[in-house]
Amino acid sequence: MSPRIGVVTFPGSLDDVDAARAVRLAGATPVSLWHDDSALRGVNAVILPGGFSYGDYLRCGAIARFSAVMETVVDAARGGLPVLGICNGFQILCESHLLPGALTRNRELHFRNRDQALEIGNTGTAWTGAFTPGQRIVVPVKNGEGCFVADTATLDALEAENRVVARYVEGNPNGSQRDIAGICNEAGNVVGMMPHPEHAVERLTGPSTDGLGVFTSVLAHLGATTV
């Protein structure tokens, strides 16, 4: 039986359908999870998709953090469940204190929407095992508040502990400190990234199929951990 990967829909989520499609293309079974329902339906991993949960009111991700589903997601993530936050999902993970730092308004104020080159960092996480360290990939980025900030001590610790999962190369789209596009928690089961791998899984609609590796990574990770 293929692994079941939950995709949460919040009011204002946009990319939940694309995330579910990427999960299916990678060979897993997508399971819809609802913001107002704490049940995780026996999933083996969870994706928090991109969009504008709760209209981005107050701060991006600030209100989603208090949703019913996030209470169980936070507990499960602390217990080792693989969790991936993409864009708004990354913002929610930071607001939930599963990941350090915060995402703030893009330095140039523009909403940035383009194909973005990334350099993969840590490949020991649940979501990046299919890549090689230093590998260059191209996936879409689209955000207005994607500027990653943290204090110097946190940034130094992220780098010293090899917790930078991806960096922007060939241009930083939002002013993120140290070109950070994605990070993971200490255990490597929780990953957040601003770029959208779920939009780069088919030649017809994406700039590449590089994003598929994120989703096949978690399948391999789950296979390795359930044996």
Place this chain on the structure above:
Amino acid sequence: MTRVVVDVMLKPEILDPQGEAVVNALPRLGAGQVASVRIGKRIELEFTEGTDEKVMREQATEIADKLLANPVIEDFTVRLPDASEAEPTA
């Protein structure tokens, strides 16, 4: 008095691109002497009539710390407005 005001500001070291955009527009208003603009949020919490002042302060502080401000990037202050401050328009 049942209102508590929470002011949320970006920490000084956090870049405020909105404030920069505003300050860059000011010379066109003839206000070129303004060196810096920082933009924050003012949040008014209206408590049920008769709520104890200490309870209001404590609850407002907890709400600000957990939800209204993100301590990674923002500072907040909690205050009970004095009588001279205008009532909010309904």
